[in-house]
Amino acid sequence: MKKILVSALLYIIAFVAHAQQKPQYTQYVFNNYLLNPAVSGIENYTDFKAGYRSQWTGLDGAPVTSYLTVNAPIGSNFVNGDATGMPAAGGVNPYSRLYAQEYRAAEPHHGIGLMIVSDKAGPISQTNLDATYAYHLGITDKLNLSVGVMAGVNRISLNTSLITLETALDPAIANGNLSQWKPDLGVGVWAYSGNYFVGASVQQLLKQNLYFSGTNTVTQSTTVPHYFFTAGYKIYLTDEVTLLPSVLVKIVNPVPASYDLNLKAAFGDRLWIGGAYRHNDSFSALAGVNVNSVINVGYSYDFTTSNLRTVSNGSHEIIISILFNNRYKVICPQHSF
Template sequence: MKKLLHVLFIFSLMLQLAEAQQKPQYTQYVFNNLLLNPAVSGIENYIDLKAGYRSQWTGLQGAPVTSYLTFSAPFGSDFVRGDAAAMSPGNEANPYSHLYTQNYQAAEPHHGIGFMVVSDQAGPISTTNIDATYAYHLGISSTFNLSVGVAAGLNHNSLNIADLSLENPLDPVIANGNNSQWKPDLSVGIWGYSSNYYFGVSAQQLLSQNSYFTTTNASNQAKTVPQYFITGGVKLFLSDDMTLMPSALLKILNPEPVAFDINMKLAFKDRFWIGASYRNQDSVAGLLGFNLSSLINVSYSYEYSTSALRTVSNGTHEIVLGLMLNNKDREISPRNSW
C-alpha cells in the first residue's frame, strides 16, 4: 500500500509540473515577502539576511523539501547614512506600538538590491532558482511609501532517473529526454507600505518555458505559466504592549483554482510573537518567533494538512533564521516587513 501511495504521489508531482510548474509553498512568507515580491528589496535600513528550511508532509517518501537563502539591502547614500531613519522616532519606539504609528514618516527615496537562492526537491524532481532583485522606493506622501521591483535570474530543473522505478530502465522516452534544464526567470512587483498597513501585487515566472523531461509529442504542450500574488496586512493595537497583525494572500495560477491564505500574528512588544495561518482546502498552521537581539531573530511553524494527505503525512515543519547586519540603529524587529 505504501509503495502504491509513493507511485501515485510521484505521478501527481510530475503531472503538476507538466500542467503548470509551481513555485514552492511557504508558511512564513509573510516575514520574508522577498520570496514573493521583488519590490520589498531594501525595505529595511539594514542588510536583511534570511535562511529557511521547510520539510513538507514529513513521513511521506519523496515529499517536497525546500531550503532558501535571501539577501536584501538598501542602496543609496541618503538612506544608508541613516537620513531615512526619520521614518521612526528613534530606537525608543517599538515598531508594534501606537506611538511608532503616530510619529511615522515615509522613507527617503532609495534603491534596494537583493539576491535569493531557492532549492526545492520533490521526489525525483529538483528545482533551483537563482535570482537577483532590484527595487526603487519612493515616499508618495509624508506617511506612505511605494516601491516597484524586478527579479531576474535562472531556473534549473532536473530529473534523477535513478530515483524512478521503471519496467524498462532503458525506456527511451525517459533515458533520451532532457533531464537537466536551465531556463531564464523573471518576476515583477509593486509594494505599498506605511506604519500600520501594507499591500503588494507581484507576478512570477513571466517567461513561458517548456517544462518537460520526456521525448513524447504530448510533452511539447507542457509550458510554465505566470503566477500572481496579491497580499496585504494591517496592524491593530490592542494595548501598548500587544499588537494584532492580520494579513492575507491571494494566489492565482491557471489552471489551478484560486487559493488564499489568512494569517494572524500577535506580537508582544518587539521581542516575541505567536501566530496562526489557514490555507483554503489545504492546511492550518501555528507559528512562533523570537527577536533575540538587534542581530538575530528566529521563527518556527508547524503546518497540519486538512486534505487527504493528513492520513499519510506527519505535517510540515519550517524554520527561519534571520540576521540583521549593519544594523546601525540597533533595531530589534523589522519596521516595514512585519
C-alpha cells in the same frame, strides 16, 4: 509509452504540468521578499534570511524547500539618515502606537537583493537563482510605494535513479535532457506605511517548455505565471501588544485560486505567536523570537486538513534572520512586521 511507477508519474505531473510550480510558505509575512521583488531594500539594514520547509512529513518523497535570501537598501539619505522615522539606537519601538503616529515616508532609495531557492519533491528538483532590484519612493508624508523586478535562472532536473520503470528505454525520459536551465523573470509593486502594507507580484513571467524526453511529444508541459496578492494591517491593542491580520492570495491558471489567512500577535519587540489557515490544505501554528538586534527566529507547524492527512505528519518550517549593518539597533523589522 510503457507504464511508469505511479508515484513517480504523480510527482512529474504535479511539478511540470499546468499547476502550482512554486513552493508555498506558511511564514510569508516574515519574508515577503520571497514573493515580491519590490520588498528589496525595504528595511534600513542588510536583511539575510535562511529558511527550511519540510512539507507533509512522513510521506516518502514529499516536498522539501530551502532558501537563502539577502537584500539591502542603497542611498545615502536613507541608509545614513533618519529615513524610517526612528532615532538612532532604536528609539521608538516599531510595535508601539507612537511609532505609527509619527511615522514618515522613507527617503527615495534603491534596493538590491539575491535569492536562492531549492525545491525537491520525489525525483524532481528545482533551483532558482534570482537577483532583484527595487525603487522606493514616498508618495505622501506617510505612504511609500516601491516597484521591483527579479531576473535569473531556473534549473529543473530529474533523478532517474528514484524512478522504477517498466523498461530502461522508456520514451518519457530516454535520450532526454534531464537537467535544464531556463531564464526566470518576475515583477512586483508594494505600498507600505507604518502600520499596513499592500502588494502584488507575478513570478515565472517567461513561458518555458519543460519536458524530459528526447522529443517534445512526451511529458511536454510549460511553466505558467504565478500571481501573488498580499495585504496586512497592524492593530494596536496596547502600546506593547499588536495584532497583524494578513492575507495572501495565489492565482495559478488553470487551477482554482487559493488563499492564506494569517493572524500574528506581537508582544513588544521580542516575542510573537500566530495562527494561519490555508484554503483546503491546512491550519498552522506559528511562533518567533527576536533575540537581539542581530538574530530573529521564526517557526511554524502545519496541521494537514486535505486528503493527505492520512499519510502526512504535517509540515515544519523554520526561518533564521540576521540583521547586518543595523545602525539603529532595531530588534524587530519595521516594515516586514
